[in-house]
Amino acid sequence: MSVADGGRQWPDEVSVENARATLLQLLARAGVPSDDARQLIGLLEAGALALAHEELSAARTVPREKGEEGVEEAGARAVLEELGAVAERTLVRAVGAEGEQGPAGERPRARRMEVERARVAVTPLYLSFTAVSELDPEVTDEVLAAVLGTMSPRQRAGYAGRLTEFAADHRTRLERMFAGFGPGSAITMHGRYSLLHSATSIAVLERLAAAPQELREEWDAVELPPAWLDGLTTAWNAPA
Known part of the structure; x- marks a missing residue:
């Protein structure tokens, strides 16, 4: 099932999960370990969100009067902040938090x-x-x-x-x-x-x-x- 928006059809959550599972299976058949495959998919997801955040931030309308922020502008800012937060959480799930180290305090070996x-x-x-x-x-x-x-x-x-x-x-x-x-x-x-x-x-x-x-x-x-x-x-x- 897809989510309709102004006549356009967007993939719903089930369809997205199906695409992710399909990609994981295809990568597994190619010999890619599941952890590596999940990280790669996570990076793609985080990157798509981050690029969307960057594009929307650049296109955001500046308030008409200096020092004042209308209801629409405040709402847009809140949505952008949440989009940035989602991108950050997605990246953390894929690669870990900034500065994360191995058990002995060293940087983990490259995968x-x-x-x-x-x-x-x-x-x-x-x-x-x-x-x-x-x-x-x-x-x-x-x-x-x-x-x-x-x-x-x-x-x-x-x-x-x-x-x-x-x-x-x-x-x-x-x-x-x-x-x-x-x-x-x-x-x-x-x-x-x-x-x-x-x-x-x-x-x-x-x-x-x-x-x-x-x-x-x-x-x-x-x-x-x-x-x-x-x-x-x-x-x-x-x-x-």
Whole structure:
């Protein structure tokens, strides 16, 4: 059954639950663990609510007289506040509260779905600067796990946006770095510059800028080559 609104038909609660259950079953058949699948669906739901809140907030009518708020404006504000609260509760159900930590006070290890989301986010960014390299060291999961280990689950939920912002803010510098040290450059391959041949390089650079100490701790924990961080730092800081 659907809910009618001005001649339009909206899915009702039963239909929404049916769609969610169907998606969970399809993901299970594809080998996705139920917890990862539920988190992914929860992020989509929270994101849809947050984007609706943002769009409605931008379109909200300003009160006609300064300092006064009419009944309609007050009602609209109350609805927006509740929509924001629903989005927040949905996100908390999916990934936990901000700053949530593991039993020993440490950040929880990155889950398979979180690593996959990071991979999906970073790959097109990398390819906007350089080409696919045959010399990719193929340690994407290990590198991304170290990167995600510096963040809380809440921060990981918004990591794709953070990466996109980082790439946009430093586009010229990234273009210069990949031209000088990446695939197709005179430095075709060297142990120190291996990460320049991997899409994970952008993710690592963002963390080197935002949380260098935490990244090095996670890097050591998963036993990745320290020279890779040093080489990426050298390439990043190379003079123009």
